[in-house]
Amino acid sequence: MTESKAPAVVRLERVGKTFPQGQVTALQDIDLELAPGEFVSLIGPSGCGKSTLLRVIGDLVEPSAGTISVNGKSAGRARKDGDYGVVFQDAVLFDWRTVAKNIALPLEMLGWERDRRRARVQEMLDLVELTGFGDHHPWQLSGGMQQRVAIARALAFQPALLLMDEPFGALDEMTRERLNLELLSIWEQTGNTVVFVTHSISEAVFLSTRVVVMSPRPGRIVDVIPIDLPTPRTVETRDSPRFFELVTRVRELLRSRGEHLLPEEEAALE
Amino acid sequence: MRRVLRKLGEWLPAFVVFVIVVGTWEGLTRALHVQQFLLPKPSTIVSVFWTQRHSLWPAGWYTFKEALGGFAIGSGLGIVAATIVSRFRTVGNALMPIFIAANAVPIIAFAPIFGAWFNPITAQSKMAIAAVLCFLPVTVNTLRGLQSAKPRQIELMRSYASSEFQIWRRVRVPTALPFVFTALKVASVLAMIGAIVGEFFGGSLDALGVLIFSKAGVFQFDAAWAGILVASILGLALYSAVVATERVVLRWSPDARNS
Numbered sequence: 001m002t003e004s005k006a007p008a009v010v011r012l013e014r015v016g017k018t019f020p021q022g023q024v025t026a027l028q029d030i031d032l033e034l035a036p037g038e039f040v041s042l043i044g045p046s047g048c049g050k051s052t053l054l055r056v057i058g059d060l061v062e063p064s065a066g067t068i069s070v071n072g073k074s075a076g077r078a079r080k081d082g083d084y085g086v087v088f089q090d091a092v093l094f095d096w097r098t099v100a101k102n103i104a105l106p107l108e109m110l111g112w113e114r115d116r117r118r119a120r121v122q123e124m125l126d127l128v129e130l131t132g133f134g135d136h137h138p139w140q141l142s143g144g145m146q147q148r149v150a151i152a153r154a155l156a157f158q159p160a161l162l163l164m165d166e167p168f169g170a171l172d173e174m175t176r177e178r179l180n181l182e183l184l185s186i187w188e189q190t191g192n193t194v195v196f197v198t199h200s201i202s203e204a205v206f207l208s209t210r211v212v213v214m215s216p217r218p219g220r221i222v223d224v225i226p227i228d229l230p231t232p233r234t235v236e237t238r239d240s241p242r243f244f245e246l247v248t249r250v251r252e253l254l255r256s257r258g259e260h261l262l263p264e265e266e267a268a269l270e
Numbered sequence: 271m272r273r274v275l276r277k278l279g280e281w282l283p284a285f286v287v288f289v290i291v292v293g294t295w296e297g298l299t300r301a302l303h304v305q306q307f308l309l310p311k312p313s314t315i316v317s318v319f320w321t322q323r324h325s326l327w328p329a330g331w332y333t334f335k336e337a338l339g340g341f342a343i344g345s346g347l348g349i350v351a352a353t354i355v356s357r358f359r360t361v362g363n364a365l366m367p368i369f370i371a372a373n374a375v376p377i378i379a380f381a382p383i384f385g386a387w388f389n390p391i392t393a394q395s396k397m398a399i400a401a402v403l404c405f406l407p408v409t410v411n412t413l414r415g416l417q418s419a420k421p422r423q424i425e426l427m428r429s430y431a432s433s434e435f436q437i438w439r440r441v442r443v444p445t446a447l448p449f450v451f452t453a454l455k456v457a458s459v460l461a462m463i464g465a466i467v468g469e470f471f472g473g474s475l476d477a478l479g480v481l482i483f484s485k486a487g488v489f490q491f492d493a494a495w496a497g498i499l500v501a502s503i504l505g506l507a508l509y510s511a512v513v514a515t516e517r518v519v520l521r522w523s524p525d526a527r528n529s
Contacts, residue, residue: 060425080431092422096444096522105440109430139524163429 007072009161009193010034010057015066017052017219025218026052030066032212032221039187039194041204041211043250049219050197051165057195058084058163071160078160082110085154085192089166091146093138100125100134103153110157124152127186144175151183155190162194169199180206184233201254205246206233213253223253310492319496325481330500333465333478336393337508340400341461345454347401348408355409356416356442366413373406378464382471390472396479400464404457408450415449416442448523451516458512462505 010033017027026049034040042050055061057068059075070078078084085106093102100121107117125131128148138146147167154162168176180203187194198204204211205227213222227246229237237243292312298304299311306314319326355362381399388395419441427437469479482497 058429060428079429082431084429086426086429088422088426090422092420092426094423094441094444096447096520098522106430109427109432109436137522137524 007036008033008069009036009038009071010195011069012057013067015053015056015063015068017049017056017061018064027056027063028218028220030219030221032224034193034195036193037191039196039207039209041196041198041208042214043198043201043204043211044214044219044222044254045216046199047219048214048216050214052219053214054163054165054195054197057161058086060086082106082157083160085157085159085162087147087150087154087162087164087167089169091138091143091150093146093149095138097138098134099130099136099138099141099149102138102149103156106153106157120156124156127155127189128152128182143171144179147171147179148182151186155186155192158190160193162192164194164196166197166199168203176203181233181235183207188232201247201250202238202243205229205243205250206238211246211250213250215254222256225250225253307489307491310495314492315495315499318492319499322493322496326478326496326500329476329478329481329497330504332393332474332476333396333469333501334462334504334508336396336468336477337400337461337465337504339393340397340464341404341457341508343397344401344404344461345408345457348405348453348457349412349450351405351409352412352416356413362413362417366410369406369410369413373410377403377406378467381464381468384468385471391474393474393477396465396468396473396477399468400461403460403464407456407460408453411449411453412446415446418449419445448520451512451520454512455509455516458508459505462501462508466501 012030012032015027015030016025018025030053042053044050052061056063057070057075059079068075070083073081073083093099094105097105100118103121103124104117107120112120121134125134128151130145130148130152133141133145138149141149151167154164168179171179184207196204196207206229208227211225211227213225214220215222225246229240229242229246295309296312299309355365378399380402384395384399384402388398419437423441423445424437427441432440466479466482469477470483473480478497478501482494482501485491485493485497
């Protein structure tokens with residue numbers, strides 16, 4: 001393990017994943033390094049392996065080739081140490097727990113004392129602007145609020161790495177744009193390293209410090225685009241000429257690799 | 271106060287229908303001079319229910335204890351069996367079809383045989399029938415519940431490095447609980463049926479099934495109907511107890527609140 005000045009949070013070397021069923025090559029020769037505090041989006045059509053890549057980093061799927069290190073440890077070790085906060089497309093809240101108890105779940109798993117848990121839950125509720133909703137049950141909240149609970153839960157134990165798998169994919173456009181801004185403000189406050197899987201080009205460009213463009217069959221990295229938009233990003237960022245340039249660049253990269261795409265995959269990129 | 275009134279309002283339609291049915295029954299049996307052994311008047315049943323209360327209620331209580339014992343044993347074993355089977359996938363795959371097939375067998379047909387296995391006079395033989403009736407629906411439903419946890423929720427727990435036991439306690443069991451209570455409601459009704467039908471094939475003279483059977487045998491149909499009324503009240507009581515427990519345990523569930 002070589003230690004550079006800013007040691008990578010995640011280092012992937014020649015990572016591949018083949019699923020035994022039908023010999024599908026989900027990932028091939030993935031090389032990627034994430035510096036601390038980076039916000040990296042993975043984008044590509046369905047079947048490009050972006051969700052698989054996220055799961056490989058999070059030790060929820062085992063790679064069939066290559067090596068992964070997270071904070072200089074194996075992914076399995078990192079998972080056992082509680083280095084990962086995970087957010088899925090649906091909020092995956094537990095109906096039988098209140099909002100506060102949902103956020104406290106990972107803290108329980110880590111063996112935190114009750115008082116310490118309560119204090120942290122309060123902080124997290126304030127952070128995602130759900131103060132006063134701690135005693136509600138998940139089904140009493142809107143979809144956007146549920147997703148904010150999921151984000152609060154993922155951040156509660158201050159994981160080194162936040163893994164987000166299309167977290168806003170099921171929400172309407174307006175809610176999605178508001179949560180994008182909220183997520184950025186949370187990210188600026190916490191300084192987390194984020195891996196963010198999305199279908200949306202504009203979302204990827206708006207949020208990220210780098211966008212990883214992937215192509216399917218087999219899942220590979222086509223290019224990595226640094227996003228040099230000024231920070232903090234605001235509502236106006238989406239109207240800037242540079243934003244459009246970057247969106248166009250990502251779209252063209254996806255297109256150029258798109259000759260094997262099925263029509264619905266093409267449509268999913270719009 | 272408002273809530274009480276609203277609750278009463280919700281019950282009103284059912285109450286009106288009940289009054290209409292009983293009233294029509296009373297009116298028609300009087301107007302058409304229906305023979306006592308075909309269908310006694312509700313007023314006659316109620317008066318016998320009152321005059322014979324000193325023999326009816328002890329008999330009812332005796333049978334209720336059999337049903338309760340069978341319900342507890344059968345449901346308890348069902349939950350234990352489902353828990354064991356769910357831990358071992360191959361065992362589950364082997365046993366699940368058999369459980370489902372066995373669930374379709376009219377187990378009440380075994381009632382006379384249980385009399386032969388146990389002493390037919392004892393309460394134990396009735397408890398055994400009630401327990402067997404409760405066992406399968408509780409096992410099948412609990413097992414289905416334990417297997418219904420959402421894969422994403424389990425994946426999330428894995429990301430926290432949770433042990434299998436932690437996943438079981440915090441995800442699988444809470445997911446299974448609504449299924450378990452659905453089964454317990456069915457089982458509470460089956461337990462009462464099992465105890466009474468078991469008694470039709472012989473039992474203590476103090477038992478409700480024996481009482482209903484013997485009264486009908488000597489053409490005292492009003493007393494038999496009064497016995498059925500006692501059985502219905504006790505059956506409803508057991509069912510309501512399960513529903514009340516469900517409401518407390520599943521406070522979090524929007525479905526349980528409204529049921």
